[in-house]
Amino acid sequence: MSDQGRIEMQNENEPTYGAGIWHFATYVDRYATDGYGEPRTVLDAIKLAGKVGDLSVVDLNWPFPPGDISTAEVKAALAEEGLRAIAVTPEFYTGKFAKGGFTNPDAAIRQDAIELVAASAEVGRELGVDYVKLWPGQDGYDYPFQADYTDLWDKSVGAVRELAQQFPDMKFAIEYKPREPRNRMVFSSVARTLLAIEDMGVDNVGVLLDFGHSLYGGETPAEAARMAINRNKLFAIDVNDNFRGWDDDMVVGSVHLLETFEFFFALRDAGWEGVWQLDQFPFREDPVEAARTGVRTMRAFHYALDYLDRAELAAAQARQDALAAQSIAKRALYRALAESETV
16 A cells, blocks of 8 residues: 555544633733733634644533633534534632632632532533543642641542532543642542542543643653543543653643653553544744644654554563564655645
């Protein structure tokens, strides 16, 4: 088969590409509190996502920013751009929940967090999403002796279990992260999150593996993915990159190119067929071009997986021959990267 014929087959079998809608939002930090770029609503962000050209699905924050936009308006905007909502992400990590959402010492605020997630699940049903993403960024602690660790664990496990039982038709995907905004988060690693899900005793809770969070937490993302897949708990992925010292949310493959390729190899090798989704924060870059760049890189990984000599790689891994294994991977990856620029 010619190279062009192979590329056409690859295009037919390509993954579905997606992005968090915040990729197209306006960002602030503690220095540029006035923001990077003009303020945008979720409707503005959906229009920008539609300009990328290769995105099929988006993950939506809820309530829809700036908070006064209806589900009907969002559905219409998505339809106009040919997009589908794959998930809703409830914002129970804002200032109101500074001392925790599910783990807040105030029972009333804990209930508010549960009700906010429940309301987002109802919106998710209306939009036809695949899952509700849970990122309990404020659940954790900051200092030694600040909290009873068993109490934090029990509250976190209990809250997610309650929601899963309340919405048995809906999947809930926990996005773990080692820290930020809390210095230590309850769901901080793939192992802790899988253990918590086991303690929940429900079938509709799984893991959303954010590649950058895994790097930041000192994990090997490919290994973390296999741990979750082996337990049938990898519900979704987000991809980006960082320098491992912070959750930089850079363009995918811009720093850890080989590790990112290994991550996608782990997914393909295990037969995982979910969406390849961007979670990038282009503070100073054009958001549409940053998304296009991320998709082009993911497409190159997709091509490279077909070029990878599996038998040769398996033999090298059986010998634990690092240099041979890397040479095999690089040969496939560099060929695909070169070809992706011409397709």
